[in-house]
Amino acid sequence: MSDSEIITHDIIIVGAGLAGTWAAMTAGEEKLDIAVLSKVHPLRSHSGAAQGGIAAVLNNVRPVEGTGPRGPLEPIPPGGEAVDSLDLHMFDTIKGSDWLGDQDAIEIMISEAPEIIYAYEHMGCVFSRLPDGRIAQRRFGGHSAPRANYSADYTGHVLLHTIHEQALRRGVKFYSEWYCMDLIVEENICRGIVALDILNGKLYTMRAKAVMFGTGGYGRAWKITSNALANTGDGVAISYNAGVPLMDMEFVQFHPTGLYQKGILMTEACRGEGGYLVNSTDERFMERYAPDKMELAPRDLVSRAEQMEIEEGRGIGPDSQGLYLDMRHLGEQKICERLPQVRDLAIKFAGVDMIDAPVPIQPTAHYSMGGIPADSNGQVIADADGTHILGFFAAGECACISVHGANRLGTNSLLGASVFGRRAGRAMAEFVKDGADLQPIHDDPLQRNQERIKHLMDGDPASNNHESVSRIAEELKGTMTQNCGIFRDEERLANAMRKVNELQERYKSARIMDKSGRFNTDLLEAIETDHLLTFSEVVVASGMARTESRGAHYRTDYPARDDEDWLKHTLAHKEEDKPKLSYKSVNIDWEKFPPQERKY
Amino acid sequence: MANCSFEGQSVTVRIQRFNPEVDKKPRLKEFVITLEPGTTILDALREIKNEQDGSLTYRRSCRHAICGSCAMNVNGKNMLACNQPLKDHLDRKGRITIRPLPYQPIIKDLVVDRSVFWGQYQRVKPWLIPPRDVPEKEFCMSPEEVEALKNAEKCIMCGACYASCQVIGLNKRYIGPHALLKAFQRILDPRDSAPGERLADVAGDDGVFRCHTIFNCIDACPKELNPTQAIETLRKLAQKRQAFDAQRRERQKSLINSAPIMSAERPGV
Ligand SMILES: Cc1cc2nc3c(=O)[nH]c(=O)nc-3n(C[C@H](O)[C@H](O)[C@H](O)COP(=O)(O)OP(=O)(O)OC[C@H]3O[C@@H](n4cnc5c(N)ncnc54)[C@H](O)[C@@H]3O)c2cc1C
Ligand code: FES
Numbered sequence: 001m002s003d004s005e006i007i008t009h010d011i012i013i014v015g016a017g018l019a020g021t022w023a024a025m026t027a028g029e030e031k032l033d034i035a036v037l038s039k040v041h042p043l044r045s046h047s048g049a050a051q052g053g054i055a056a057v058l059n060n061v062r063p064v065e066g067t068g069p070r071g072p073l074e075p076i077p078p079g080g081e082a083v084d085s086l087d088l089h090m091f092d093t094i095k096g097s098d099w100l101g102d103q104d105a106i107e108i109m110i111s112e113a114p115e116i117i118y119a120y121e122h123m124g125c126v127f128s129r130l131p132d133g134r135i136a137q138r139r140f141g142g143h144s145a146p147r148a149n150y151s152a153d154y155t156g157h158v159l160l161h162t163i164h165e166q167a168l169r170r171g172v173k174f175y176s177e178w179y180c181m182d183l184i185v186e187e188n189i190c191r192g193i194v195a196l197d198i199l200n201g202k203l204y205t206m207r208a209k210a211v212m213f214g215t216g217g218y219g220r221a222w223k224i225t226s227n228a229l230a231n232t233g234d235g236v237a238i239s240y241n242a243g244v245p246l247m248d249m250e251f252v253q254f255h256p257t258g259l260y261q262k263g264i265l266m267t268e269a270c271r272g273e274g275g276y277l278v279n280s281t282d283e284r285f286m287e288r289y290a291p292d293k294m295e296l297a298p299r300d301l302v303s304r305a306e307q308m309e310i311e312e313g314r315g316i317g318p319d320s321q322g323l324y325l326d327m328r329h330l331g332e333q334k335i336c337e338r339l340p341q342v343r344d345l346a347i348k349f350a351g352v353d354m355i356d357a358p359v360p361i362q363p364t365a366h367y368s369m370g371g372i373p374a375d376s377n378g379q380v381i382a383d384a385d386g387t388h389i390l391g392f393f394a395a396g397e398c399a400c401i402s403v404h405g406a407n408r409l410g411t412n413s414l415l416g417a418s419v420f421g422r423r424a425g426r427a428m429a430e431f432v433k434d435g436a437d438l439q440p441i442h443d444d445p446l447q448r449n450q451e452r453i454k455h456l457m458d459g460d461p462a463s464n465n466h467e468s469v470s471r472i473a474e475e476l477k478g479t480m481t482q483n484c485g486i487f488r489d490e491e492r493l494a495n496a497m498r499k500v501n502e503l504q505e506r507y508k509s510a511r512i513m514d515k516s517g518r519f520n521t522d523l524l525e526a527i528e529t530d531h532l533l534t535f536s537e538v539v540v541a542s543g544m545a546r547t548e549s550r551g552a553h554y555r556t557d558y559p560a561r562d563d564e565d566w567l568k569h570t571l572a573h574k575e576e577d578k579p580k581l582s583y584k585s586v587n588i589d590w591e592k593f594p595p596q597e598r599k600y
Numbered sequence: 601m602a603n604c605s606f607e608g609q610s611v612t613v614r615i616q617r618f619n620p621e622v623d624k625k626p627r628l629k630e631f632v633i634t635l636e637p638g639t640t641i642l643d644a645l646r647e648i649k650n651e652q653d654g655s656l657t658y659r660r661s662c663r664h665a666i667c668g669s670c671a672m673n674v675n676g677k678n679m680l681a682c683n684q685p686l687k688d689h690l691d692r693k694g695r696i697t698i699r700p701l702p703y704q705p706i707i708k709d710l711v712v713d714r715s716v717f718w719g720q721y722q723r724v725k726p727w728l729i730p731p732r733d734v735p736e737k738e739f740c741m742s743p744e745e746v747e748a749l750k751n752a753e754k755c756i757m758c759g760a761c762y763a764s765c766q767v768i769g770l771n772k773r774y775i776g777p778h779a780l781l782k783a784f785q786r787i788l789d790p791r792d793s794a795p796g797e798r799l800a801d802v803a804g805d806d807g808v809f810r811c812h813t814i815f816n817c818i819d820a821c822p823k824e825l826n827p828t829q830a831i832e833t834l835r836k837l838a839q840k841r842q843a844f845d846a847q848r849r850e851r852q853k854s855l856i857n858s859a860p861i862m863s864a865e866r867p868g869v
Contacts, residue, residue, distance in 0.1 A: 040667070048666055123727075168722060265664075513653060513654030
């Protein structure tokens with residue numbers, strides 16, 4: 001086509017959140033030609049919404065002696081004894097993952113954590129401080145020591161701005177408001193992408209020696225979600241369509257404290273700072289589910305406890321689907337100093353000031369543990385043997401490295417996105433410097449995508465049922481919430497699969513209203529809906545096959561963890577338009593961290 | 601203005617539409633929706649886009665006032681669409697009028713071209729320039745030094761202030777409240793090594809002395825920040841630029857060398 005062009009770079013990174021930007025900045029030190037694409041302006045990336053903190057063992061604080069593990073925190077004085085260790089952070093992460101996390105990758109993430117925090121600090125990130133000037137730390141769910149480093153409750157915002165600025169300083173080129181539609185892989189070698197310049201609607205083939213995805217999570221397939229509207233799992237769906245497998249897609253984290261009916265996040269730091277969860281009878285119900293860790297048990301467990309309370313009739317609100325997060329006992333000063341943003345959110349969106357009243361909350365779809373399978377250098381793999389998809393890298397929430405296994409601990413994902421983003425950046429730079437070259441493209445991916453757009457604009461000429469895409473998206477979210485949420489079983493999952501397949505069929509004759517080339521958000525939302533449908537099918541299929549309960553995947557018909565049959569990663573390949581499942585072993589240090597019962 | 605009596609009833613949302621590729625000039629289009637409890641302005645736009653006119657165009661992402669995408673002009677005032685209840689902005693007849701942010705070329709409907717805005721952001725070198733030597737661990741900033749940056753670091757670059765600044769309306773070369781706030785953040789940060797250079801730049805022709813102290817930026821800011829105060833601080837510091845620079849060099853010496861030694865071990869080992 002006449003308005004098509006080819007753009008070439010050494011390295012193309014899709015995604016300008018923490019993962020993509022770390023990669024760009026790191027590779028950018030090597031004087032390579034690097035471009036970053038983002039469908040929203042880089043500073044609008046979802047990393048900026050992270051609130052509570054980023055994990056690392058710094059040993060700056062400890063509980064006051066004699067007050068037990070839940071006691072008040074104090075700075076560790078010079079020469080004082082450390083309370084935290086890398087091994088403890090590792091153990092917490094492994095246990096949190098319900099032993100599905102790969103322990104070699106977890107070790108890397110946790111040992112590089114302190115250094116990455118100091119790197120952020122040296123680049124200008126403003127962390128909250130102790131009186132002596134060291135970085136302050138707080139508790140987080142599933143962590144047995146205070147190791148969440150934070151900037152009040154807008155940690156992600158500060159990290160994202162810091163790293164974006166530093167990438168600008170190093171001259172990284174950003175394609176802001178460009179949408180990646182397709183990944184070009186032929187014979188297990190990645191050759192580039194197809195992208196749309198949102199401003200004018202032009203399509204480009206973009207060739208590169210290495211491509212990386214840092215496209216973020218897929219929480220938008222659920223009705224109640226903490227995720228930004230942009231978190232539509234584009235990267236995972238695009239990869240899957242290009243023949244890359246997806247790993248552990250059934251594991252989706254529900255966060256215990258989304259604002260009631262809105263899903264907007266009330267950070268776990270609320271509970272880290274001491275908030276209570278109570279039901280309609282005024283009971284702190286976590287006593288019955290996790291007597292030791294209480295509200296600070298890991299998220300899968302707390303969300304299940306909440307859902308149990310709701311299903312047994314102890315919920316609050318007009319539809320009884322809510323519970324209360326009670327912060328009143330913390331007092332005005334602590335709330336205003338440590339949690340100013342969430343206080344404001346509760347006032348704005350729920351009409352409740354947490355200083356004087358409990359906040360209505362409910363579980364909200366939050367984090368995608370599954371994604372594009374990659375090794376600890378972000379190198380994407382094609383199968384259980386670890387065959388490389390040459391020149392294709394992934395990091396951040398869209399990737400499954402897998403450090404979070406079946407359930408991620410809070411504050412570990414900003415960490416994972418940063419550590420593995422940086423490692424992927426280094427690995428790509430080496431790959432290119434070692435002589436990787438541009439690879440020829442034999443297919444016509446540009447035309448394929450032009451047709452896709454044309455089809456959405458014209459609708460199916462053979463059909464006169466031109467449905468709106470937004471209705472399909474809404475129905476999908478309904479079924480995923482109802483049938484593929486916190487509690488799952490054979491029947492619900494089968495219902496979900498039927499519905500997803502029906503919606504996929506209906507999508508074929510859907511049509512958009514905006515036919516213009518310029519800034520066509522109608523078109524973008526339609527393509528995003530296609531992506532939602534694509535990965536949702538994989539989530540449901542993977543969940544149906546896994547007849548056990550592990551981490552965030554809970555089957556009421558198979559309530560126990562089954563290490564004998566299921567201590568393995570799910571891989572899903574697209575074959576004849578359907579997900580074909582296979583499995584991959586988990587990396588476990590059987591001496592040091594063998595599987596145990598998971599109790600809190 | 602706030603009026604709860606419209607809940608469950610029809611309300612009128614008037615939106616300025618414009619696609620410069622096909623339209624001669626912008627026009628207001630009316631949409632009628634039912635006001636559900638808790639509806640934000642952004643919810644209303646989404647409903648209109650989903651149910652009535654898919655071509656309605658605006659930016660949005662986080663939908664909770666942190667990504668900075670959705671600033672627009674509502675009944676003549678700039679604000680975020682996502683954290684404002686629709687009912688708070690209805691007039692007595694149940695109407696609201698939404699336009700794009702002023703002073704910037706319109707790309708389509710409520711989406712404006714922010715090139716100049718981002719250009720000014722880049723011009724002030726938003727990145728920290730750390731000293732050549734850095735401590736092994738963190739710079740031990742005092743809680744007061746951290747506190748002083750609060751006014752700036754929460755900025756989400758939504759542009760509500762920029763598009764309410766009358767100086768910007770007259771002179772696009774003016775650096776603008778958003779970028780001056782960023783410069784303030786860097787200049788006040790004890791870790792930054794180039795406060796003198798930065799002060800020289802912001803005290804130039806297009807900088808802090810252009811501000812007419814009209815305070816529109818403060819009213820517009822959804823994060824309750826105070827760019828005017830930051831600009832005033834920069835003005836004062838610019839007068840004693842060299843002394844400030846020297847002070848910074850002194851502070852950095854202690855900042856790098858005074859890191860408390862907490863134990864002989866490395867963290868976490
Ligand atoms: C409300 C909330 C609070 C959180 N709080 C915490 C916390 O306190 N601690 C913690 O550790 N984790 C937290 N998380 C999780 C954490 O924020 C994310 O996992 C992490 O930021 C993901 O970073 P990322 O770089 O992978 O992706 P993102 O930051 O989501 O960035 C994705 C990027 O990809 C781009 N992109 C996507 N698709 C396309 C496409 N098709 N074309 C072009 N560009 C595309 C986007 O524009 C964006 O730039 C939180 C998550 C949420 C939802
Ligand atoms: S949508 Fe992010 S600030 Fe409004």
